[in-house]
Amino acid sequence: MLKRNYRLHELNESLIDKTVIINGWVDRVRNLGGIIFVWVRDRYGIVQVLFEPETPAYEIAKKLSGEYVVGIEGIVRERPKDAQNVDLASGNIEILAKKIEILAESKTPPIYTNRDEGSEDVRLKYRYLDLRRRTLQSNLIFRHKLVQKTREYLDSLDFLEIETPYLMKSTPEGARNFIVPSRIKRGTFYALPQSPQIFKQLLMIAGFDRYYQIARCFRDEDLRADRQPEFTQIDLEMSFVDQEDVQETVGNLVKYLFKSVLGKDIGDVPSMQYQTAMELYGSDKPDLRFEMKMENLTSKPFASKLDFLSPRDGEETKMIVVPKNDVLSRKDLDAYSESAKSSNLRLGWAKFHGTNFTGSVGKLLSGLTSDVKVGEDETVILCVGKKHEVSTFLGKARVEIANKIGIIPQNTFKALWINDFPMFEWNEEDKRFQAQHHPFTMPYLEDLESKPDDLSKIRAHSYDLVINGWEMGSGSVRIHTRELQERVFKLIGITEEEAKKRFGFFLEAFEYGAPPHAGFAIGVDRLVSVMVGVTSLRDVVAFPKTASGTDLMMDTPSEVSEDQLKELGIKLEDHRS
């Protein structure tokens, strides 16, 4: 076998006249008749190989086709000045082939490995071919570097990387678990962890005061472009710290990752209250790359003159101002009015032209030009209704419109902390409150004392990291006493008996000296996605699943044999669901 002594990124002018051996895949062939050019590709780069006629190598090269695996021995030489390719890293040299060995032939591939196009289902079926694509290779290489830098950084701060089990106990709160039947104890099941939450808290209790893990998490919920059923977190936990300490550590880590992997300085990560984010951006993950903040007109004197847009009992009137643009049409804006109606909101819009307004509520606003602060050719959108609905509606519109009119700067990263999330949220389906983050989160004790009757008003020491409108991760200060933990369980309707059964070991652990602790988890898949500029996690995961949770290459989930089921004591109700 012709075994390489150089990889393709190592080939440059310094090797001119040297004999080298390379290995790689045939990227494309250009057969000019008397002369054949072949691009050979490996993980590191591409180099052009030249076959001259009437040589043994030439005869073999005539058979080459895309994705053949080859070994080539040849002489590095400078390309003629007028035949250099500036688009290719090795574009001023080429290899004059002396020997070639075909190490593996290839059928005509079902997808192009050298173009970023094609339908995703075929690509997923032949994922090992799709992974030859340059963009996917560089995304995975980027991901590798990010994880390496994470380990390096956290290690330098004396964090210990400790593995926790994948086979654990199903927990009733939170996301649906994937479950795994036990063979040895028939009729019982393990669950795959939604996160290593309980383990890392136990590690704190055990005295490993700085823990981290590149941890796989599993959640059996419906999927989206930004959600895979299994995903990876940089999971960390610290003892004897408060929220600020964790945020400083995580913020510095993220800053370091942007700097060292992407070469970008993102500066310090600012903080914002959850309430403020909802008020100004109508979202708990605001995209700060552009303005278009909401303005609350409810208490402005002129709000009462707004006719049907005036706030009625308990309602709020809010406005966003769309900067001057010629993209947003009357049709688009009217569509928002319609859409608002179906959410029980009232919406009006108008364009300002120096002295007067035009649009659905142009006449209404014409007497209020000095009250509505708006510039030449800007569009105002006013929306009225229930506080929460108005905010989220305009929040979504804000992002949609910004995308549509193209005011979001690319290659820019705006990170921020969102602090003080509500501790509880109402679950309409179960008719009860549940923990918004998770039930191990430390509530604001002052709220617990002063507002014991309205759980929705109790804040939590929990915080999200948001970058460019994406939730990158979340964390909290944890409860570390049995009393408080039991109290929170009770508030969300977990009976004492159930708490004992599900979390008895955990509650007991609090009785043996649990240190105050807090932590965080960063979604690696999302962080890499944002950094490399893709919107689908499938572009940063080697072997991802589809929106319906299947792996098209392995064709799984799939049936198992009767014997396997029998061994587990499982009988299927029917064959198909």
Added chain:
RNA sequence: GGGGACGUGGUGCAGCCUGGUUAGCAUGCCGGUCUGUCACACCGGUGGUCGCGAGUUCGAGCCUCGUCGUCCCCGCCA
């Protein structure tokens, strides 16, 4: 659980609204010409159960219903 888009040679797409001759284009693949190409060019050729099933019709890639799959979104995701 719900909504939307899509499914046509190996691959990417057009054709569907307004049903009717041989399903068109690009690329790939095969063959030919070509010694400086770099998405090589040019010439010729190959390749299609129009996702699957039913219905309407004299006739369905096209219309209707169902079903499967992919993508996007809502619910859901502590």
